[in-house]
Amino acid sequence: MTALDTIKEMDRATVLHPFTHAKDFAAGVGDCYVVETGSGVRIRGADGSQLIDGFGGLYCVNVGYGRSEVAEAISEQVHKLAYFHSYAGHTTEALATLSDRLVKMAPGRMSKVFYGLSGSDANETQAKLVWYYNNLRGKPKKKKILSRERGYHGCSVISGSMTGMSFYHDYMDLPLPIVRHAGVPHHYWGAHKGESEEAFSKRRAAELDAQIEAEGPDTVGAFIAEPVLGTGGLTPPSAGYWDAIQPVLKKHDVLLIADEVICGFGRIGTPFGSHRFNIEPDLVTCAKGLTSAYVPMSAAIIGERVWEVVRDGADKVGAFSHGYTYSGHPLGAAAANVCLDIVEREDLAGNAERVGGYLLEQLRKAVGDYELVGEVRGIGMLAAVEFVADRQAKRRFDPALKVGARLSAEARRRGLITRAMPHGDILGFAPPLVLTPGDADEIVAIVKASVDTVVDQLT
Numbered sequence: 001m002t003a004l005d006t007i008k009e010m011d012r013a014t015v016l017h018p019f020t021h022a023k024d025f026a027a028g029v030g031d032c033y034v035v036e037t038g039s040g041v042r043i044r045g046a047d048g049s050q051l052i053d054g055f056g057g058l059y060c061v062n063v064g065y066g067r068s069e070v071a072e073a074i075s076e077q078v079h080k081l082a083y084f085h086s087y088a089g090h091t092t093e094a095l096a097t098l099s100d101r102l103v104k105m106a107p108g109r110m111s112k113v114f115y116g117l118s119g120s121d122a123n124e125t126q127a128k129l130v131w132y133y134n135n136l137r138g139k140p141k142k143k144k145i146l147s148r149e150r151g152y153h154g155c156s157v158i159s160g161s162m163t164g165m166s167f168y169h170d171y172m173d174l175p176l177p178i179v180r181h182a183g184v185p186h187h188y189w190g191a192h193k194g195e196s197e198e199a200f201s202k203r204r205a206a207e208l209d210a211q212i213e214a215e216g217p218d219t220v221g222a223f224i225a226e227p228v229l230g231t232g233g234l235t236p237p238s239a240g241y242w243d244a245i246q247p248v249l250k251k252h253d254v255l256l257i258a259d260e261v262i263c264g265f266g267r268i269g270t271p272f273g274s275h276r277f278n279i280e281p282d283l284v285t286c287a288k289g290l291t292s293a294y295v296p297m298s299a300a301i302i303g304e305r306v307w308e309v310v311r312d313g314a315d316k317v318g319a320f321s322h323g324y325t326y327s328g329h330p331l332g333a334a335a336a337n338v339c340l341d342i343v344e345r346e347d348l349a350g351n352a353e354r355v356g357g358y359l360l361e362q363l364r365k366a367v368g369d370y371e372l373v374g375e376v377r378g379i380g381m382l383a384a385v386e387f388v389a390d391r392q393a394k395r396r397f398d399p400a401l402k403v404g405a406r407l408s409a410e411a412r413r414r415g416l417i418t419r420a421m422p423h424g425d426i427l428g429f430a431p432p433l434v435l436t437p438g439d440a441d442e443i444v445a446i447v448k449a450s451v452d453t454v455v456d457q458l459t
């Protein structure tokens with residue numbers, strides 16, 4: 001047996017992989033791909049194969065793979081101080097510097113940063129902050145959290161409840177009843193015939209208003225949403241959505257949590273997604289692009305409105321009793337500082353806008369007119385091609401045909417990683433922000449060839 005086969009055998013015998021068919025994988029069915037190295041927008045497998053990563057890992061390797069500058073910053077920090085906790089006022093220069101930067105660059109009027117290790121735990125922190133805030137304000141009933149259908153906010157108990165797709169809940173006793181879901185602003189699927197984007201956005205806002213009224217405004221603590229819907233379909237909001245939604249939240253004294261885990265740090269062409277849509281959040285969730293995934297780190301950024309209550313409440317409750325061993329880890333802070341330097345210095349938000357726009361345009365030209373393509377959409381360095389069985393009737397394929405999965409498998413065979421998004425037959429693209437027009441051309445050529453192959457099989 002080769003060394004590579006041994007690795008795969010050990011893995012199949014011992015690892016419970018996320019989002020993988022547990023029984024088939026353990027029995028040797030399906031691929032086990034051993035990733036060995038990465039550089040720029042490409043990864044290389046231990047079998048010598050090379051793939052263009054059209055999804056930046058999981059929309060997280062924003063500065064690209066193999067950046068020595070990041071490795072050196074992490075190494076320097078390890079040699080100086082690999083770890084100390086941030087409880088009881090302990091800090092490092094890297095952490096204080098990062099926090100000062102985040103508070104200044106984040107949307108809204110931000111004041112403090114609480115650190116974790118994943119987007120899920122940061123959203124867990126946000127929920128606890130909402131409850132803490134309303135308890136301290138003497139509003140103990142104002143606890144429900146509204147998120148959106150098809151929103152994705154993580155997989156822990158509360159963040160998994162916020163996630164608005166049932167297959168993340170099934171057999172896991174989720175969602176918890178304290179979380180409710182509202183409609184999503186996806187014009188293609190949600191609008192009535194002839195309804196403009198603006199009218200549809202206003203309807204969504206009116207529905208949200210009615211939902212809060214029905215729940216009882218004194219029971220609704222927060223609304224959480226991604227500026228651009230990510231895992232639920234890579235869907236930019238319908239025009240005017242955020243302008244219509246925010247007054248409703250203000251009217252009912254409902255906090256707004258912007259989940260910037262995907263959009264943050266340049267992916268949609270602005271420092272944060274909120275900047276693009278004039279969103280003024282009370283709380284901001286970040287992860288992924290914060291460290292470009294070189295080291296796990298997440299941040300719950302806390303606006304003045306919540307901070308002032310937390311600060312004043314300390315006289316009554318004492319210490320803020322929430323934290324993780326690894327909150328504010330020095331290696332995460334060192335990696336984040338250098339990744340943010342790179343994003344700024346190389347204008348990766350600008351590149352996301354320019355090259356992402358080019359990628360979208362080329363995808364439209366290559367496959368936009370196919371009978372089985374319902375919508376090609378995107379913003380910044382996010383793009384999606386959604387496939388439908390009937391374009392005129394807007395009818396989805398039978399899920400058993402697994403059209404999205406077949407397309408992404410075909411692209412993979414041809415050397416490109418795309419993601420078959422979990423809701424519908426959608427090929428998703430979220431490459432590293434360092435993508436060049438030449439890389440985009442390669443991606444589009446593979447996508448076109450893959451679509452041609454799968455369309456032939458289907459028709």
Ligand code: PLP
Nearest residue numbers: 118119120152153154230261262
């Ligand atoms: N929020 C959003 C918008 C995400 O896209 C994700 C992950 O994809 C999360 C939260 C959860 O992050 P993590 O997987 O790091 O827990």
